[in-house]
Amino acid sequence: MKHSLLLSCFLLIFRLPIIAQTLTPEQLQTDFARFRTALNEAHPEMYRYTPKPTFDSLFAVTAAKLNQPMTRQEFYVTMTPLLVALRDGHIKWIVSGRDEHYPFATEKLFPLKLYFLGNKAWVTGNYGTGNVPAGAEIISIDGQPIAAIIQRLLSVMTFADGNRVGGKYEDLNQYFSGYYATFMASPDTFEVIFKTRDGEAKAALPAVTEAGIKAYVEKNKPAAQKPFRLTYKDSNTAVLTIERFWADKTDPDFGSFLKDSFREIKQKGIQNLVLDLRHNEGGEESWGVLLATYFAEKPFRYYDQIRVRQKKKYSFPVWTSKLYMKFRWLAVKKQGDGYVFTKQRGLKMQKPNHDAYHGSLYVLINGTSFSVTSEFAARLHADRKSRSGGVTFIGQETGGGYKLDTSGLFAITQLPNSKIDLGIGMFGFHMANVSDYPHHDRGIIPDHQIDPTIDDILNRYDRIMEYALKLAQSQKSALTRTE
Structure with missing residues (x-):
């Protein structure tokens, strides 16, 4: 189970009321000790991106700040740099009983929906009664330049593996109001100050509530579609969309969907397939492995x-899979200076599916292509030289890492005084045969970088999809001319 399934687990397990309180230095130090112990015992590769000496210094600096009373929000903010240093997009830091994106302020939230690109932001909607027009560029908020605000918030966000920022930008697009209230202000x-074609203008905007924001989002969300779907653009081109690698009770069976879809693609003689993985935050690891068999031309290894982190029982109170804790002595073994999990489909040699697709493949990715999605995309990218039809990646760099990520089953502990839940992915998934990729801390970098503009967002124009379809058509035309 990966990123998009975790929030419900936290809310069900630790649904406790928020009580306004100030924590004493003794309480802060107790929670700090639990936090550090949990990371040391549960995180499989805590020092993957930040060396231990640097981490030890960060812990020392943080501990020194906990020598005076703090509110829970102050403690939450003080501890966040330690989580950022992990550079693990799956880490969870959630105030019990609260939406993870609105941990404290619920009544005094920024009232505009924004779209972020680089160091700029534009208005795409109003949560409240403000009169700032859609498409206006935001220059400053409460006297702070928007570029400074963006950089401040990016520095405290955790939704990214390694040095990626794409997932963070996608989070800003969705939850800027919550981040601003938590880490900057909630007046x-x-x-x-904003800018339109008529010049700059100033507005005083009343704050809105969390409930108001969620009502706006619900009202304006796109019409629901099946999470897995196959459509055709012409007799030679199909689009396979996979919004997530998990299903609820009303969704079609994923295995049956793939079986039927790829049989149909083969029967129709499709030569160009667009695989849309944008905004797919992941799900079940086995689904990524299964999908990979439909694009393989020879046997392959998925995970290396x-x-x-360890085989023994944790020393701190924790919620995790009872089945795993009971049978870990069978599934975990010593390897080198650590331990590995041995019971997983992706560790076995995989065979190509009988109806595997071998034509031209165009993979659409962006900052919220994460977790299982990044693993699967990395497998395609690493093996694309062996495919006769070729693979082209289009869009924006994935939020998930190329070579590895930390996810799977989670160890969840609640800090005893602040009542903040720390969730740690217990498994470090290393992709097989990816040593040729030169970036150890990056995601899948697209062959064609395409960034949607504010006009695209407002007009609901899918620039990335249109680019992929035009590219497929141009390559088809070039092939026809050479025949």
């Missing part, structure tokens, strides 16, 4: 190894 009124 009654926001002073905004799956690392775990």
